[in-house]
Amino acid sequence: MPIRIARISPLPFVIAAVLAGCAGRLHARAESVPALLDDGFDGENRERPALMYDGFAQWQVEDGTVDLVGVGSDWDFHPGNGLYVDLDGDRPDGSRFAPGVLVSREAFPLRRGEYELTFRLGGSRRGDTNTVVVALGDVYRERFTLPSEAPFHTYLRMIRVTGPREARLSFDNAGADGFGLLLDDVRLRRVR
Numbered sequence: 001m002p003i004r005i006a007r008i009s010p011l012p013f014v015i016a017a018v019l020a021g022c023a024g025r026l027h028a029r030a031e032s033v034p035a036l037l038d039d040g041f042d043g044e045n046r047e048r049p050a051l052m053y054d055g056f057a058q059w060q061v062e063d064g065t066v067d068l069v070g071v072g073s074d075w076d077f078h079p080g081n082g083l084y085v086d087l088d089g090d091r092p093d094g095s096r097f098a099p100g101v102l103v104s105r106e107a108f109p110l111r112r113g114e115y116e117l118t119f120r121l122g123g124s125r126r127g128d129t130n131t132v133v134v135a136l137g138d139v140y141r142e143r144f145t146l147p148s149e150a151p152f153h154t155y156l157r158m159i160r161v162t163g164p165r166e167a168r169l170s171f172d173n174a175g176a177d178g179f180g181l182l183l184d185d186v187r188l189r190r191v192r
Contacts, residue, residue, distance in 0.1 A: 033190055034189070036106075038186075038189075039059070039186050040082065040083075041056075041082070041084055041183075043057070044068055048072060049068050049083060050067070050068045051068075051089065052066075052067065052089050053067060056105075058104060059102050059104060059105060061102060062102075062170075063172075064088070064176070065090060065091075065098060066086060066100035067085070068083055068085060069084060070082055070084045078182060081152060081184055082184075084183060084184035085183040085184070086179075086182055087099065087180035087183055088100060088176065089180070099172075099176045099180060100173055103168050103169070103170040104170070107137075108136075108169070110137075112162060114159070115159045115190050116190075116191045117134075117140070119154070119185060119187070120155070120183070120184045120185045121144055121150075121152070122150055122151055122152035122182040123181065124148050124180060124182065128177065129145060130174070130175055131143060131174040132172060132183075133170075133172045133174070134169075134171055135172070136159060136167050136168075136188070138165075139159055142157065148179075169188055
């Protein structure tokens with residue numbers, strides 16, 4: 001009996017290879033788009049912690065105070081995370097706390113499309129519950145409440161912008177006891 005060799009059309013394989021290549025390029029393109037903001041706070045203040053810190057390169061403290069804490073300080077509540085921000089800083093007058101509002105220095109020019117916001121929040125580790133409101137201008141606003149023992153957790157939010165506008169990113173801590181939520185690794189980028 002003669003051996004029959006089946007002829008297989010290469011077309012399905014070619015189509016699959018082209019689609020895989022396109023998907024890879026789209027993923028690479030999304031990753032190659034520079035972030036509008038990308039800050040892990042480790043380079044702040046010559047890599048040294050500071051209470052009531054307001055010399056951020058990419059942020060301004062618009063109300064109250066925030067502390068730059070973490071590695072190298074007595075306030076390293078989540079060891080192994082470098083420097084990060086306590087959103088309810090120390091007392092500027094020595095007697096009354098004022099929760100901080102950390103706002104991006106830049107008002108980002110947003111176009112119609114989808115944006116990805118990631119950040120890490122952790123509990124104060126000092127026996128309380130804290131709340132922070134995260135906002136990107138008028139296109140995104142969300143309240144986060146965490147107990148003291150909450151470990152750092154990465155939050156990812158996809159934000160749809162329906163038309164051109166400028167917006168600042170803000171982290172507004174509620175309460176005023178000097179023990180705020182802890183913030184690290186903030187990143188905002190356009191994904192499409």
